[in-house]
Amino acid sequence: MSEKLQYVGNPNSKAADGIEKVLGAAKYVGDMTLPDMLYAKLLTSPVPHARIVELDIKPALAVEGVKAVITADDFVDHGFFGWPVKDMYVLAYQKVRYVGDPIAVVAAESEAAAAAGVAAIKLKLEELPVVSDMHKALDPHAALVPLEPQIGDGNLLVTHVVRNGDPEPILAECDVVVDESYNFQAQEHGYIETEGVFAIPEPGGTVVVFANDQSPHINRDNAAGMLGLPAEAVRVIQPPVGGSFGGKDDHVYQFTGQAAKLALITGRPVRLVLSREESLATSYKRAAAHAHLKIGMSKDGVIRAAKTEYLADSGAYASQTPLSAWRASMHLAGAYRYEAATVDTKAVYTNNGYAGAFRGFGNTQAAAASEVAIDELAARIGMDPIEFRLKNCLRTGDKAFTGNTIDHEAGLAQCLEWVRDQSGWADKRKTLGFKSGDDVLKGIGVACYFHGSGLGGEGTDYARITLTVERDHSVTLQSGLTDYGQGSRTVFTLIAAETLGVTPERIIMLRPDTDTALETGPTVASRASIVGGNATKVTAGKLIQKLNMAAADLLGCSLEQITRHGEDFIGPNEEPLAIEAVIDHAFAMGLQMSSQGYWQIPVIHWDFEKGTGTPYYTYSFGAQVAQVEVVKATGKIQVTGVWASHDGGKIIFPKGAHGQLMGGITQGLGYALTEGFSYKDGYPQKKNLKDYHLPTSLDVPEMETHFVETNLAEGPFGAKNLAEPVMIAIAPAIANAVFHATTVRCRDFPISADWLKAQLA
């Protein structure tokens, strides 16, 4: 980059909205109250699969304090919604399909009255056979989970393929072939703030909803549709969100529709905030999955071909599984060169909760499977795992296993080299490692990844931003892209400040609000920095033209003669003009001091039928090393060191980026060791945060993090995506470290301590 940057990439830049948070003054949904408000509570399904025989709300209405009770019958088309597959209802219709499926909602004067109302509802269910094993979901005799088959074949939800040559004859020739299966349990997002909405009716039959969702415009459109209102009659505002990681969309859309309806019926504000138990049961998860990988190579360690299969358990509803299963398919053979590779993916319905978006979005499972398999290949010929990866990994100009060329600068090799050098890899591979006499076994392992940027073949990838200069000389920034903790508010602020040549303090980013922010597409796939960042840059570029015009008018010079020094505008006679004076003059000139900008990722094409094409326009890359200790007597794994390097292009908000990296690693560490959200015959086995163990400060070691700043011409100042991919390498790195420590190969996640103990006995 030739530009000299002041705020972008400055290690001292701070979170734009951090002050209210450290003061405890930030108002999350559950912190909002209004004098006349009602409290809403859900009735949810106690069983995995049943027909609703009777649902009588009259007894609930008779409970003192209860003001309204709603069911699917209160909505247009029973509140049918969903994208990309329409298969969900705002409240269960005809059937319940998982334990926790919402059936009815009560609004009452107090939480206690609402709970009494829920208890009074007369519900009669006729239980149906339960589909709980994804491998049996397509059996001809399996019960049908959706009301109608989705794509003409029982519980089949979607299929995806990759076809890049024919791996079979090459595999037959290969000296070494690894042919193994890898299994993954579901994972809970574990945001510390549970889901919540607060709906406020307005005169004239419209409603305002504060919702801790990720994509307010999609939420508004769904709610308006199910309420039978025009989109303008529903206004969704996003307050600060206490964590999401992909996890606060579909079911928050349900709650939004429910609370809005209750507010409209009662004419009073209605707040619905889930308890932790309700949240764990009702929310969608990372899909449980099964991967089968057959990868072959020559005896000197050149990877040649892969034939792979992937099965995802979407649970009761589709949610985002069709897309996350696609992303899994696009990454399943890993970040390596192949002569030929195929993928065959299926996603199926079962009665196990349901699966949706979660940081990593399918690549979490795909990368864990392929990175353990790659480690197995290296071990088979006794080659160092990092050397083996460096020998085969994708570099600029190589072709990915999906057949497309890596056009942009790829920093994967640099990431691998950094974690190798920084972790003391060479030494530790020798000094650590399995020693049969030891009670505590020690090892070190590596994994790496590539991760397609943005939505790719999943949809049109664009953002719109509005920047407005206010009369008090501040600049407001508006976007429908949201910040649920990942720092995009700060990223946009820094980019706008940089482009406009003003201090970040001058920029105020308004809360996402469907009434005032332009439709921006969903905030998913770590895309906010790239598309939102670019749109911000484009918009700021337009706005600065107007400021320059005012400055030139005031200084009586041409536009080209204007230069900048800090916030000041400098004319040909080098007299500095304060930005306040320029802004005042712009208003005096009657200039419209607001600009809108749009940016879209260059269009790429993937042929879903043929399984060929370009899935993403670019990739980010990374490598992580984990060091572990395994207690032989218990099988307990302690991670004692982590080194992580990520190629995310230009890093805009370094403090936030390091935090994203470490937070992602911590989620991945939980995925590796404790976070299995398992089901038995469709019944969830974990009910609260005592059962479901999120990593604590004692489970996570001190981490060393690093960014390789490759250049990406299309990124804002060269930025690629960050928030998601950083979580996906740590689970396989831990598994590979455990192999080094114990010689036991872990292929099922999370790695059970009891299982490991048995292997070591």
Place this chain on the structure above:
Amino acid sequence: MEVTFKLNGEMVTCPVTQKLTLMRLLRDDLKLTGTKNGCEHGDCGACSVIVDGKLEKSCIYPARNLDGKEVLTIEGVSNPDGTPGDLQQAFLDAGATQCGYCTPGMIMAGEALLLQNNNPTRQDIREAISENLCRCTGYQQIVDAIQATAKSRLNGGAK
């Protein structure tokens, strides 16, 4: 039933019931919503406050036991002029807050530790915050913030 206690330096008297928790008293009755609800079962630490110098999870602390006690919440940690206190500022400087939902509880856990140990090691800090869950940060920048504050207080910094 009524209890009288000191809350962030001021005496308050509140009606309480047998079942009322300190978290509900703070959030619902006194509208001090800086103390967060993450589970209401003592599993997450989002509701942490300091009672008589000790870290407590307010969601499982009976309000009826408050008589004569001294309670400090996140609202009592900032400077008198409303600007962030030194530990709060350290959280900002270290990048220790992302979604911010665990932040008030973490800051209270940090304050409680520093009341008892003015020169903690990183491991001491990790132990002190080990019942406070954070899903966003991976804890390291939180440890940085508490450690930096301990150092600056030892060197005669604010507080």
